[in-house]
Amino acid sequence: MFKESIIDILILASRYAFVLFIFIFLWSGYRAVFFEKEKDIGEFTDKIYGQRTMIILTHVLGFVILMMTSKDAEQIKEIMKLSAFGLLFIILFMIFTSLIYKKSDPIIWNSMLFLMVVGLIMLERIDHNLAQKQIIWFLAGSFLMILIPLVFKIIPRFEAFKYVYLIIGWIFIISPFILGKERYGAYNWIYIGDFAFQPSEIVKFLFIFYLASALRVYDSLKDLILPTLMAGGYVLVLVLQRDLGGALIFFLTFLIMVYVRTSSSLLFFAGLGGASLASMLAYKLFSHVRVRVQAWLNPWREIDTKGYQITQSLFAIGTWGWLGSGLTAGYPKHIPVVESDFIFSAICEEFGNLFSIGIILIFLFIILRGTMITLNCNRIFYSLLGMGAISLIAIQTFLIIGGVIKLIPLTGVTLPFVSYGGSSVVVSIMIMGILQWIQSFNETREEVAE
Amino acid sequence: MIHFKKNIKKVFWLYALMFSALVGYLLKFLIIDSSTVIINTYNPRLTALEKNIHRGEIRDRNGEVLARTVVNGEDLIREYPKGRDFSHVVGFVQKGKTGVEAYSNFMLLEVSDRLLQRVNQLFSGDKLRGNNVILTLDADIQHRARELLKGRKGAIVVMEPSTGKILAMVSNPDFNPNEISQNWAQLNKDEENSPLINRATQGLYPPGSIYKIITAASAIENFEDWQNFHYQCNGEAVFDNNLIRCYNSNAHGEVDLEKAIYLSCNTAFAQLGTELGGEKMQSISERLLFNRDLPYELEYSKSRFDLTKSSEEKEIVETTMGQGKTLVSPLHMAMITSAVANGGILMKPYIIDHVETNYGREKNKQIPEKYGELFSPETANQLTDMMVRVVNEGTGSQAKIANVSVAGKTGTAQNASGEDHAWFIGFAPAEKPKVVVSVIIENGGSGGRVAGPIARELMNMVINQ
Numbered sequence: 001m002f003k004e005s006i007i008d009i010l011i012l013a014s015r016y017a018f019v020l021f022i023f024i025f026l027w028s029g030y031r032a033v034f035f036e037k038e039k040d041i042g043e044f045t046d047k048i049y050g051q052r053t054m055i056i057l058t059h060v061l062g063f064v065i066l067m068m069t070s071k072d073a074e075q076i077k078e079i080m081k082l083s084a085f086g087l088l089f090i091i092l093f094m095i096f097t098s099l100i101y102k103k104s105d106p107i108i109w110n111s112m113l114f115l116m117v118v119g120l121i122m123l124e125r126i127d128h129n130l131a132q133k134q135i136i137w138f139l140a141g142s143f144l145m146i147l148i149p150l151v152f153k154i155i156p157r158f159e160a161f162k163y164v165y166l167i168i169g170w171i172f173i174i175s176p177f178i179l180g181k182e183r184y185g186a187y188n189w190i191y192i193g194d195f196a197f198q199p200s201e202i203v204k205f206l207f208i209f210y211l212a213s214a215l216r217v218y219d220s221l222k223d224l225i226l227p228t229l230m231a232g233g234y235v236l237v238l239v240l241q242r243d244l245g246g247a248l249i250f251f252l253t254f255l256i257m258v259y260v261r262t263s264s265s266l267l268f269f270a271g272l273g274g275a276s277l278a279s280m281l282a283y284k285l286f287s288h289v290r291v292r293v294q295a296w297l298n299p300w301r302e303i304d305t306k307g308y309q310i311t312q313s314l315f316a317i318g319t320w321g322w323l324g325s326g327l328t329a330g331y332p333k334h335i336p337v338v339e340s341d342f343i344f345s346a347i348c349e350e351f352g353n354l355f356s357i358g359i360i361l362i363f364l365f366i367i368l369r370g371t372m373i374t375l376n377c378n379r380i381f382y383s384l385l386g387m388g389a390i391s392l393i394a395i396q397t398f399l400i401i402g403g404v405i406k407l408i409p410l411t412g413v414t415l416p417f418v419s420y421g422g423s424s425v426v427v428s429i430m431i432m433g434i435l436q437w438i439q440s441f442n443e444t445r446e447e448v449a450e
Numbered sequence: 451m452i453h454f455k456k457n458i459k460k461v462f463w464l465y466a467l468m469f470s471a472l473v474g475y476l477l478k479f480l481i482i483d484s485s486t487v488i489i490n491t492y493n494p495r496l497t498a499l500e501k502n503i504h505r506g507e508i509r510d511r512n513g514e515v516l517a518r519t520v521v522n523g524e525d526l527i528r529e530y531p532k533g534r535d536f537s538h539v540v541g542f543v544q545k546g547k548t549g550v551e552a553y554s555n556f557m558l559l560e561v562s563d564r565l566l567q568r569v570n571q572l573f574s575g576d577k578l579r580g581n582n583v584i585l586t587l588d589a590d591i592q593h594r595a596r597e598l599l600k601g602r603k604g605a606i607v608v609m610e611p612s613t614g615k616i617l618a619m620v621s622n623p624d625f626n627p628n629e630i631s632q633n634w635a636q637l638n639k640d641e642e643n644s645p646l647i648n649r650a651t652q653g654l655y656p657p658g659s660i661y662k663i664i665t666a667a668s669a670i671e672n673f674e675d676w677q678n679f680h681y682q683c684n685g686e687a688v689f690d691n692n693l694i695r696c697y698n699s700n701a702h703g704e705v706d707l708e709k710a711i712y713l714s715c716n717t718a719f720a721q722l723g724t725e726l727g728g729e730k731m732q733s734i735s736e737r738l739l740f741n742r743d744l745p746y747e748l749e750y751s752k753s754r755f756d757l758t759k760s761s762e763e764k765e766i767v768e769t770t771m772g773q774g775k776t777l778v779s780p781l782h783m784a785m786i787t788s789a790v791a792n793g794g795i796l797m798k799p800y801i802i803d804h805v806e807t808n809y810g811r812e813k814n815k816q817i818p819e820k821y822g823e824l825f826s827p828e829t830a831n832q833l834t835d836m837m838v839r840v841v842n843e844g845t846g847s848q849a850k851i852a853n854v855s856v857a858g859k860t861g862t863a864q865n866a867s868g869e870d871h872a873w874f875i876g877f878a879p880a881e882k883p884k885v886v887v888s889v890i891i892e893n894g895g896s897g898g899r900v901a902g903p904i905a906r907e908l909m910n911m912v913i914n915q
Contacts, residue, residue: 311492
């Protein structure tokens with residue numbers, strides 16, 4: 001009894017610690033940006049190390065709590081192994097990113113790591129097997145990302161391959177029609193043996209490469225015809241596969257990239273208008289669209305059917321207030337698909353809402369630093385590519401967090417870096433790799449020129 | 451390239467705006483919506499909490515314990531030290547939750563200062579304690595009200611008109627909340643007495659003559675020369691082939707509006723009804739929240755009113771004197787009366803005053819809130835004068851208190867279940883009201899004789915407290 005009480009006390013106290021860690025993390029990031037402007041390299045590096053300390057403290061504290069609350073010795077050993085493995089991953093990630101990506105932005109790397117660590121703790125708390133798999137996805141994604149600069153060194157002018165991106169993209173995106181099976185009411189998964197993945201995730205990657213190379217040269221509206229048709233095709237296919245979230249991400253990313261290239265707000269709003277018309281049509285035509293919208297408008301009316309997911313999410317977010325229940329003290333397993341789509345609700349529940357607001361701000365930090373990278377570019381292709389990368393992450397994050405807090409209708413997408421999921425994790429990490437490579441390329445080239 | 455960079459910045463601000471919307475909406479949800487969302491019975495956390503948390507106490511405004519949890523070995527047992535006094539309004543938890551127990555469920559399970567409690571617990575071994583809920587009810591007034599109702603079916607509501615605080619709310623037949631589980635089957639079967647129903651808020655009764663203050667208010671509002679209204683009462687009269695009688699067919703002679711009220715003259719009000727018509731009566735009744743949701747948070751039934759523009763004269767005259775199809779709850783009548791007492795302004799009625807943590811910190815204090823103006827101040831004053839005369843010179847004489855001016859209105863409502871229902875609504879002191887009382891005694895007979903003395907006793911008690 002006494003031991004249990006002590007553990008409970010530690011869990012309750014840890015809520016303050018987690019909030020403190022994320023606060024210091026964000027504050028250090030903010031100060032780092034300030035010292036970077038002042039060109040004070042010493043202080044800047046200091047703040048970056050401050051952030052890294054917070055990542056490690058969060059990881060260690062999270063896993064210590066999970067070990068303490070675990071009852072059987074075998075399980076504790078397993079968790080300890082995973083935790084050590086995780087720590088090793090964090091450190092290797094820090095080392096390799098600064099080695100391979102020379103002059104890249106450490107704040108972005110740190111932010112990704114923080115999100116990944118929080119996701120890993122939450123997954124271990126929900127299901128040990130998922131956490132184990134997730135860390136393998138982290139490794140796989142990071143490994144592929146490390147390869148990016150090497151590959152790009154071999155292929156110098158990759159803006160020339162727009163048709164290659166296009167064709168491979170189409171092969172992937174129609175593959176579920178041939179190899180696919182239904183999962184959570186969507187047809188956007190394919191299976192190779194036991195291994196399931198979402199081709200649309202990989203297409204994201206090809207999509208921004210295609211758009212950046214196609215939009216690089218722009219003289220008149222005529223140049224937009226083919227890209228528009230292609231983007232429209234992707235979106236249509238995703239809607240048919242019932243991947244509404246994916247369709248929205250592709251479409252909005254396309255609109256943003258076209259806007260940045262053409263400066264035409266008319267096109268942008270015409271696009272949004274067209275999308276609204278298309279949504280109304282989709283609402284009329286597809287019952288699964290209607291279900292989502294009705295569940296959003298009034299989830300309480302059909303609380304045990306259509307409204308079940310979103311209301312369970314709101315209960316988790318609302319019950320414990322600012323500091324949360326404390327890690328392991330809540331009931332996140334009552335939320336459906338908590339490991340992927342609804343992981344944000346579980347974070348709100350157990351880490352508290354001050355912490356969850358911190359998570360939103362970390363995403364915003366990534367977007368801010370990403371924007372600074374694209375502003376720093378002198379070549380349109382890279383700038384567009386960077387813009388595409390940021391947009392994919394920003395839009396996806398907005399869709400899923402907005403969905404689980406009931407700001408907008410739910411569209412089943414994952415929370416980048418945090419949710420469980422192989423394709424999602426690998427592709428999100430690689431998208432950040434592209435962004436960082438652009439930064440690295442810019443900075444090192446300038447150096448040579450000087 | 452310059453445009454290009456400008457566009458990128460614009461896109462960043464768009465994203466910043468979208469993410470601010472996320473934070474803003476989350477904050478709004480947490481600060482405003484979440485307290486009503488999480489008490490939903492579909493929230494699995496509440497059931498889980500119940501097993502591990504020592505449910506907080508419910509206390510009256512003087513700190514007297516109305517509900518508490520005691521430890522019996524491994525079990526937690528909910529006790530109601532005041533027994534039947536608070537059976538409906540405080541409710542119970544054993545067989546589904548009702549009353550304050552249901553409405554304040556989350557507050558009673560919410561643990562404040564968790565960390566501090568946990569540390570203390572190391573030495574005491576207690577379970578974590580939920581917050582205590584402090585009510586506006588007064589155990590003494592409640593107890594007295596219940597005594598006065600003993601042996602009769604009916605309900606009493608006592609309110610403070612200037613704040614909307616409910617001081618007492620009783621309903622009879624009642625039940626013993628400490629034995630709810632043992633008696634459950636029997637309580638549910640008893641359709642003749644329906645002891646589980648809170649008659650004060652869920653009971654709907656024909657208002658009888660207490661409705662006349664509403665007809666009178668409509669006359670004051672609509673007829674500039676209402677003070678010149680005269681009617682010759684012969685004890686009965688025919689309206690649209692329908693015979694209307696005064697109580698015991700008493701002929702009141704020549705009456706004006708004031709006299710018609712304090713003598714409770716049915717024929718005069720039937721005449722007023724024909725002059726006012728259905729549309730005006732519908733408009734004032736709906737303004738006074740008939741057919742509408744009441745600003746009240748626990749369970750209640752909506753009052754009903756049936757006149758419209760196209761109603762026939764027969765229906766109109768019956769309704770304006772208080773019969774017809776109108777149905778009203780004792781709580782609703784207390785609210786209308788307290789608006790009259792409060793210069794026309796209705797304060798939202800409430801029962802939960804605040805929440806207190808285990809370390810005595812006050813939380814969620816309910817500030818008295820204005821609902822709206824039901825009557826103009828002039829109309830409220832005119833009605834008050836008339837109601838004072840009801841007690842001083844008319845049917846409400848049994849409610850008189852020495853040296854205090856009391857305002858009231860009696861009602862003796864015909865109904866299908868036998869003898870008339872006895873009503874009394876009133877407030878005192880009339881010039882600076884401290885208390886409103888609404889009393890109904892089912893099948894009690896004359897409102898003045900049966901309900902009046904009960905109201906008198908309770909008003910006197912509050913004034914002298």
